[in-house]
Amino acid sequence: MESYILALDQGTTSSRAIVFDRAGGQRSVYQKEFRQIYPQPGWVEHDPEEIWETQLLAAREALKRASLGPEQIAAIGITNQRETVVFWERESGRALGNAIVWQCRRTADLCAGLKERGLEEKVTAKTGLLLDPYFSGTKISWLLSRRPELREGAEAGELCCGTIDSWLLFRLTGRHLTEPSNASRTLLYNIHDSCWDAELLDLFDIPSSLLPEVVPTCSDFGRTRRELFGDEIMVGGVAGDQQAALFGQACFEAGDAKNTYGTGCFTLLNTGREPVASKNRLLTTITWDLGDGPEYALEGSVFIAGAAIQWLRDELGLIAASAESESLAASVDDNGGVYFVPAFVGLGAPHWDPRVRGAVLGLTRGSGRAELTRAALESIAYQSCDLIDCLEKDAGRRVETLKVDGGASLNGFLMQFQADILGIPVQLPAVAETTALGAAYLAGLSCGFFRDREEIAANWRLRKEYTPALEPARRQELLTGWRKALQATRSFI
Ligand code: ADP
Numbered sequence: 001m002e003s004y005i006l007a008l009d010q011g012t013t014s015s016r017a018i019v020f021d022r023a024g025g026q027r028s029v030y031q032k033e034f035r036q037i038y039p040q041p042g043w044v045e046h047d048p049e050e051i052w053e054t055q056l057l058a059a060r061e062a063l064k065r066a067s068l069g070p071e072q073i074a075a076i077g078i079t080n081q082r083e084t085v086v087f088w089e090r091e092s093g094r095a096l097g098n099a100i101v102w103q104c105r106r107t108a109d110l111c112a113g114l115k116e117r118g119l120e121e122k123v124t125a126k127t128g129l130l131l132d133p134y135f136s137g138t139k140i141s142w143l144l145s146r147r148p149e150l151r152e153g154a155e156a157g158e159l160c161c162g163t164i165d166s167w168l169l170f171r172l173t174g175r176h177l178t179e180p181s182n183a184s185r186t187l188l189y190n191i192h193d194s195c196w197d198a199e200l201l202d203l204f205d206i207p208s209s210l211l212p213e214v215v216p217t218c219s220d221f222g223r224t225r226r227e228l229f230g231d232e233i234m235v236g237g238v239a240g241d242q243q244a245a246l247f248g249q250a251c252f253e254a255g256d257a258k259n260t261y262g263t264g265c266f267t268l269l270n271t272g273r274e275p276v277a278s279k280n281r282l283l284t285t286i287t288w289d290l291g292d293g294p295e296y297a298l299e300g301s302v303f304i305a306g307a308a309i310q311w312l313r314d315e316l317g318l319i320a321a322s323a324e325s326e327s328l329a330a331s332v333d334d335n336g337g338v339y340f341v342p343a344f345v346g347l348g349a350p351h352w353d354p355r356v357r358g359a360v361l362g363l364t365r366g367s368g369r370a371e372l373t374r375a376a377l378e379s380i381a382y383q384s385c386d387l388i389d390c391l392e393k394d395a396g397r398r399v400e401t402l403k404v405d406g407g408a409s410l411n412g413f414l415m416q417f418q419a420d421i422l423g424i425p426v427q428l429p430a431v432a433e434t435t436a437l438g439a440a441y442l443a444g445l446s447c448g449f450f451r452d453r454e455e456i457a458a459n460w461r462l463r464k465e466y467t468p469a470l471e472p473a474r475r476q477e478l479l480t481g482w483r484k485a486l487q488a489t490r491s492f493i
Pocket residue numbers: 011013261262263264305306307308309310322323324325326406407408409410411
């Protein structure tokens with residue numbers, strides 16, 4: 001009987017499930033959105049029960065659409081929105097309140113206080129991260145200090161706390177586990193010693209009994225409870241979304257890089273067995289542990305990428321659909337001197353400045369929809385270029401080609417401009433769902449469905465390659481314009 005892998009892709013706005021075959025081909029997909037909860041400006045929450053219910057529904061529907069029974073699924077792979085935290089009761093599995101989402105800024109003051117105490121250097125040395133509300137540690141601290149019942153339950157050893165992978169695993173299998181790619185985003189995990197760090201748990205005042213056991217990314221995470229799918233299915237692989245995408249892109253070697261163009265952009269550069277410390281305020285993170293120790297990447301993220309196009313659509317009404325931005329941008333020969341710095345929520349890597357706000361510079365009477373749209377698309381490429389510059393400096397090596405994925409990677413104008421501005425080829429793979437595919441590969445490796453990384457790498461198929469075609473002088477001119485725009489915008493705070 002032919003068998004398949006079921007990938008669960010628990011994202012920030014929706015839960016998806018995809019069935020993959022041995023060639024990495026997609027057999028079925030089901031997606032269900034869930035509520036975004038904004039209790040106060042800057043705060044973002046999710047209901048853990050909704051996350052679970054939508055994810056379970058997606059899994060069942062994907063199996064149904066592929067006409068598969070549980071016995072035809074060799075293993076389940078999970079990939080998830082990272083850093084988001086959930087508390088639940090160990091005994092009943094009941095969630096205790098909403099999840100605090102990675103985007104939530106409620107611990108900004110807590111982070112600022114820790115920075116003022118001069119603690120960032122130590123935290124970065126151990127975790128590869130920065131003291132930013134983005135990561136899980138201060139979110140857990142915040143919940144424990146604001147909700148005495150959580151502190152009490154935690155001290156009594158009655159509660160579990162974890163990122164979304166752990167929450168789903170607990171509901172699927174009843175075990176409290178995580179793996180290094182997720183653990184390395186918590187601010188609590190020592191990425192060099194591969195363990196929860198006692199000194200950091202102390203600093204954030206978090207009892208270790210709350211936290212999951214950390215097992216390798218490719219592991220036997222347990223079997224799903226029989227009543228969920230009618231039979232037990234092994235969970236064989238788990239990874240955070242960006243690391244899963246890196247794996248799905250077959251970026252296995254040091255020097256391999258991928259950029260995901262979604263709401264924001266996430267660029268990861270594989271650095272192999274070496275955890276490279278950044279001198280440019282990028283993150284050092286674990287990519288995965290396939291059972292023989294951790295491997296690492298440098299990561300940079302920009303907060304607003306595709307979201308700038310959404311803004312043109314929803315707030316300005318310049319375009320009716322995101323995809324329309326492509327023909328509109330291509331309808332003019334150049335940006336007409338217009339630069340758009342989409343710092344709507346401050347700037348991420350390498351600037352990490354939450355105070356900056358967006359700006360459009362260089363407008364003339366002739367600037368119109370096309371120039372503004374073009375400038376918005378170009379800003380995505382410039383921001384990614386700045387990240388890759390820093391990645392290259394930190395890693396001490398050139399990125400030779402960039403593999404791309406995510407919704408906006410389907411924009412041909414943007415991808416060509418990205419290749420032009422970087423001066424390297426940009427490669428779009430045949431399978432766009434690299435995140436879910438990465439989770440499927442990890443699960444498949446651990447159950448023997450896939451033999452090794454070579455077999456997986458051979459599955460990677462090019463859909464389109466964009467080669468740089470811009471004259472170096474023009475490229476420099478554009479980059480200079482962008483940098484001046486960025487500088488001007490940063491001075492307006
Ligand atoms: P996420 O996973 O972050 O929700 P997706 O990978 O689904 O994001 O990509 C959606 C984002 O990409 C949206 O912000 C949308 O505006 C943008 N986008 C989608 N298609 C295009 C396109 N053809 N051109 C430019 N931007 C696009």
